[in-house]
Amino acid sequence: MSTATEPVFKGWAGLDAKACQGNLDFQSFEPKKWDEDDVDVKILYCGICGSDASALSGEWGPVDGVCPQVCGHEIVGEVVKVGSSPENGLKVGQMVGIGAQCDSCRECVDCKNHEEQCCPKMVITFNSPFARGNGKGSISRGGFAKYWRGPSRFAVPIPDELDPALAAPLMCGGITVFNPLEHYGAGTKAKNIGIVGVGGLGHMAILFASAMGAKVTAISRSEAKKEDAIKLGATGYIATGDDLQAAFAAHARSFDLIICTSNPPEFPIADYIPLLRPRGVFCFVGIVPKPLEFGLFPLVMSSAHIAGSNIGNPDGIARMLKFVVEKNIKPWIQRWDMDEINKAMPSFVNGDPRYRFVLVNTDNGGKM
Template structure:
């Protein structure tokens, strides 16, 4: 039996829960969970905001742990390895998308906490192809958020050919954005943080921003017209997107990784005349996650985290729900 924490209904408190995972599948591994990050996706699933959560529901998809067992067909992962498991826990591995290396776009990809029980548990299972060994130089205590928040902001750098000569803006300096500042700075870009509170300017510059722009100041936005080659939006709220598009240089791109649920109100004419683009992307493939972890290790990039024990899970979720954490929360044994 695997001991975990589960909710029995939308928005319910997590309670101790046990389940029988059955025999270990031939292509799977079992991981002893050492730590697991918490992000807003856990809350969205807990509250059934997206309409497909199954209960009892065990959240958790930023898992760091040590492999304790491997299936008969597994050769890429060894017992005793410290590994990470992110948003996806399995892929079909046979479709054209998987065959081209874009496993994260596989239409049959399985969520770590959807259709199976997630990482707020003593153990978790996943297909070996979805599990990534942790490289030397990565602090395992703080690494969990890299497997969701980190890869979400790193993946566009690869997918859309962001160059080190680019001027890049980041909208929303929270759980995702504060990691994006670090990656983009190390990537070589000129980095601007869009923020409504200039009180945090010194901290944002320490994280990697070269410039801080007060996005609530219309004059500052207007003065930035035509400046940015790439803008990364990490927020999940509606903003004046046309104002941000106006700050894009010709051929610039406004890219969404934050799940804004309201329709985008965008004027097409500025896109046409400036040959600008609007796009979005999910988490990355296992190969891109490996590249991200290597890059983070090389440049000493880590999420800023607060720690709670697994027994404090409801307290930690409440802190996240109320918008109080200083960037990221990690449950740790």
């Protein structure tokens, strides 16, 4: 085992459902118990994701009466401690990123096929119990903190050519859209792609799909984000307004693939199916709470598919980071000092990001 310093684990914890209103509490916490495939990481940057707000506001379950929730799962930092059996060849001093998953069972078919994001025992990067090794039963703690500890398999090396602050939102938001774009052949099999929602995930989906060689159309409720969408690489834009059928009338059978990055309370999927070309795919990456309602006849007649896509595995994250460097892709971020997290979270919930907030631990060496 090698170590450069002994970390002190402190972070901003949610104690009740008012946490997102600027009530996160800075406190010490216990990391997972050490395993020899673990690493400790000095956190420099951490993106804020909608999942963090959902957890801290009680949408995913009670916040009160449970262990303090240290969220954050778009982590980038420097390795400061390495066990005796690290994966990825990690060494002290290396820059790594950790996304929404921090462990898996390592034994199921999906894990053995390097599809850990499909593991039925996947461990989320915050508020999730570890299920193996010395750390079994320990609760995962996320990146709204000074240090992170977890399995080295899920700490992905950051290329030297990539600004680590820009890498942070890629660790969850980026891979969430890169994964289905890669899987469904953006730019090759899927030459015409629609992106529903121009936000944290949507703006990265436009960047990726355009860089992959696809013709990209952004789909949003109003004209407000049209200029941004064009700057990001979209060549088309549909403002749906309140009448989707009228807005979509001229675009029937236009898209090989549509990625939905928004997560409204309900989603009118029946209005979107006619946009698909035969054998086209409509893929959700955002969670819509209300069950979908649609007739099967249009789906069957066009041999279309409705799908969902999870985050990607560590190998996919590594491919994405390489692609980002090759294509010089730069997510649009706004940096906040992590000490100002109780101002950043309410601003995030208010919908202010254009298009991703990144928290910076300046005392650890992060750059504003």
